[in-house]
Amino acid sequence: xxTAIWVLTILLVAEFVMAPINLWTGRxxxxxxxxxxxxxxxxxxxxxxxxxxxxxxxxxGLFVPVAGVVGAAxxxxxxxLYLVRLAQPGRRSGSGIGAFLLFGSWALxxxxxxxxxxxxxx
Numbered sequence: 836x837x838t839a840i841w842v843l844t845i846l847l848v849a850e851f852v853m854a855p856i857n858l859w860t861g862r863x864x865x866x867x868x869x870x871x872x873x874x875x876x877x878x879x880x881x882x883x884x885x886x887x888x889x890x891x892x893x894x895x896g897l898f899v900p901v902a903g904v905v906g907a908a909x910x911x912x913x914x915x916l917y918l919v920r921l922a923q924p925g926r927r928s929g930s931g932i933g934a935f936l937l938f939g940s941w942a943l944x945x946x947x948x949x950x951x952x953x954x955x956x957x
Contacts, residue, residue: 914939
């Protein structure tokens with residue numbers, strides 16, 4: 836279980852530390868607006884900080900399982916929101932759906948594993 840948590844968390848952190856940087860620099864802004872329909876200001880002021888917070892909490896979660904649960908829950912919610920927006924007609928993108936299903940499955944996996952680990956620590 837510990838190995839799975841570490842591997843999935845490292846993958847999540849790699850994605851969700853770079854994602855805010857890419858939004859702030861504008862590199863992935865066309866994808867964000869296309870996938871979500873939200874304006875760029877929502878990307879830089881809401882999504883980027885939330886993604887970074889989730890990544891930081893997930894990293895702390897490697898040592899403090901409760902933080903991992905919160906971080907993974909945030910990242911799972913972000914992925915779910917992207918998928919809901921991508922399900923709308925005119926926004927469907929195979930690459931976007933595939934990416935957020937993948938990232939969301941990693942986040943959900945960490946969420947479940949950290950929740951089990953936290954429960955066992957009590």
